Amino acid sequence: MNNLLKNSIWVLVAGLGAAAVGGIALNRGESINTLWFVTAALCVYAIAYRFYAAWIAATVLAVDETRATPAERLDNGRDFVPTNKWIVFGHHFAAIAGPGPLVGPTLAAQFGYLPGTLWILFGAVLGGCVQDMVTLFLSTRRDAKSLGQMARDELGALGGTAALIGTFAIMIILIAVLGLVVVNAMKHSPWATATVSATIPIAMIVGLYMRSFRPGQVLEASALGVVLLLLSVAGGGWIDHNPTLRTWFDHEGLTLAWWVMAYGFAAAILPVWLLLAPRDYLSTYVKLGTITLLAVAIIMLQPTVKMPALTQFIDGTGPIFGGKLFPFVFITIACGAISGFHALIASGTTPKLLSNERDIRMIGYGGMLLESFVAIMAMMAATVLDPGVFFAINSPAGVVGKEAIDAVAKISSWGFPVTVDQMQLLANQMGEATLFARTGGAPSLAVGMASIFGSAFGESMLALWYHFAIMFEAIFILTTLDAGTRVGRFMLQDMLGNIWPKMAETSWMPSVVLTSGLVVAGWGYFLYIGVIDPNGGVNILWPLFGIANQMLAAIALCVATGILIKSDKLKYAWVTGLPLTWLVTITSAAAWEKIASDNIRIGFFSAANDLADKLAAGALPPEKAAVTPQLIFNLHLDGWLTLFFVVLLWLIVFDMLRVCSRYLAGKPVLPLTESPHTQSRLVEDWVRD
Amino acid sequence: MLSKLKAFWRMVRRLSGDDAYERYLQHHAEYHQTGTPLSKEAFFKQWQDEKWSGIKRCC
Secondary structure, eight states: OHHHHHHHHHHHHHHHHHHHHHHHHHOOSSOEEHHHHHHHHHHHHHHIIIIIIHHIIIIISOOOTTBOOHHHHTOOSSSSOOBOHHHHHHHHHHHHOSSHHHHHHHHHGGGOHHHHHHHHHHHIIIIIHHHHHHHHHHHHTTTTOOHHHHHHHHTOHHHHHHHHHHHHHHHHHHHHHHHHHHHHHHTTOHHHHHHHHHHHHHHHHHHHIIIIISTTOHHHHHHHHHHHHHHHHHHHHHHHHSHHHHHHTOOOHHHHHHHHHHHHHHHHHSOTTTTHHHHHHHHHHHHHHHHHHHHHHHHHHOOEEOSOSSOGGGGTTOSSSOSOHHHHHHHHOOTTTOOTHHHHHHTTTGGGTBOOGGGHIIIIIIHHHHHHHHHHHHHHHHHTSOHHHHHHHHSOHHHHOSSHHHHHHHHHHTTOOOOHHHHHHHHHHHTOSOOTTOTTSHHHHHHHHHHHHHHHHOGGGHHHHHHHHHHHHHHHHHHHHHHHHHHHHHHHHHHHHTTSGGGGOTTOHHHHHHHHHHHHHHHHHHHHHHHHOTTOTHHHHHHHHHHHHHHHHHHHHHHHHHHHHHTTOGGGTHHHHHHHHHHHHHHHHHHHHHHHOOSTTTOHHHHHHHHHHHHHHTOSOHHHHHHHHHHHHHHHHHHHHHHHHHHHHHHHHHHHHHHHHHHHTTOOOOOOOOOOOOBOOOOHHHHOO | OHHHHHHHHHHHHHHHTTTHHHHHHHHHHHHOOSSOOOOHHHHHHHHHHHHTSSOOOOO
């Protein structure tokens, strides 16, 4: 009877999920309530978690709850500590959820709500969650080793080197594109700029409080910081209304880009406790709080999605970024569906806390499900806007024209009516001078969130909500930016240390300054070309980031597939092999188009040739002609970089296939590096306090 | 109810690292009976520096 009841509940969930997904997919021409999306997502997640994840954990990985984890065996009371599973889940989720799942879906909404939503749901349950869970398991079985180390040990030097280079490259591109998102949100917005700048001294106050005034009182200091952050949102409004003060914070994109670079450099060389650690605390609280608030508001309010299921831009003519639905929706939404970066957290960091292997499903698979849900909410926040408004905010001036009147005419001609008055009213409500051409996703998401929060918690505070949402995104974009710069610095110091050992000393100031400077110069360069690009750098940088991130995911899945085959689990190798095949397909297809397409909005080289022809023919206005040689060089660089990524990817895939075929043919391969079985002696209620 | 609130508070402290020093003292008492433990200030410095030497945040 009990079993019958359970089964019928799952049948019900499956039916409901199928109806919701079908409803979303087949709906045409009518508006659709966001509750359908929430229902579809929750049912898909529940089914996948209950059946697929459980099957992978029990059968494919064969998790063993009697086996001692590295946290137990190597317990040192510091980084290796057996920890309650909910605490580990919290740390893991806070580490994997960054700005990626908010920005990607917002950009991909140019195709309509459907492609992005389906990819977020099914990409996550079949790809991203599997990658995170399997990587977490493999690292747990290998003394919490990092992905790069596992690649080196299990596949060979090529895999290890590729993982290292891939991680470094993705870091550079990621920081550049995130920097661009912040710059576009702050451009000529004194309120946003003032609020975002205020987060720096606030973080320092919190850092000093925790370090010197009341050492170790993390919660007290964070509470103080959150209050100060909220005050800074209101304070930014006050500055914005003050005619003298507002000019101090009213800047061009390029000026702001230089400031962001200076900040990144300072953050990488200042001690962590002063800026990085306190900023991270604040961003974690603000992030968790805001995401919860957004979920509550969407469920309470159930706003209507106004974006059509599919737009005409699936043909590749989209204003935000060029390229057809296939493969570009899969490149644009990386985090939220599958993100290679997670493999870096799932190996090395999280396994050091895991107290029992049976929690791998909940932390690895469940953590990614939650991130996927964040992406779904971002998709909803973008698509509840009027499509005309969405495109007006996100279309770069180079595509729709600099003047508001031209932009609305162009966007309305696509069939998404919008007027100058409507945009002006919206900008006034949000406390901004203009909302046109704020490409990058953050402002349109902030408008979406502000309107959702506004209708749920009071319309009068729209401008405050808007800048709160901007602050919310900026604070953890800057956290990724400074943490990433620092990690890049460590990696570079490590690499240079092979040549000159003194460079590897993390406290030797000349090395610190040099390597930090090099890392900042790396991402700063891409940020700079993004800012000066007339078509909005997002069109260039975001696909590059997506390709790099999916390449890293492919490396993680190669390692996983290789190990599964070497563990005599060939018949289950499809679990990681299928997502791997899909990733290799989309990454290669996207890279091919970025390299070889003769559409100048897609192909890097054709865009460069087009500019060169125009320059030679004298068809460019003088101020544009001055920067054109540089734009041409950049486009070539981007093209070669894409080629490099895809060659690296194929090298790893072939290396993995080589190892697997050697193993299957009975030839010697590198041995499995799984640590031996030790009986767990942790007392149940001791860790589960 | 009260015990649930207390458990929740413990969890918040654990997640944020607010109780890191207490846990360190406990670990020290359990495994290293010899030698004096670090002061709260010195421990916190070490804890924070160690915590931040790897990849901590994602996109």
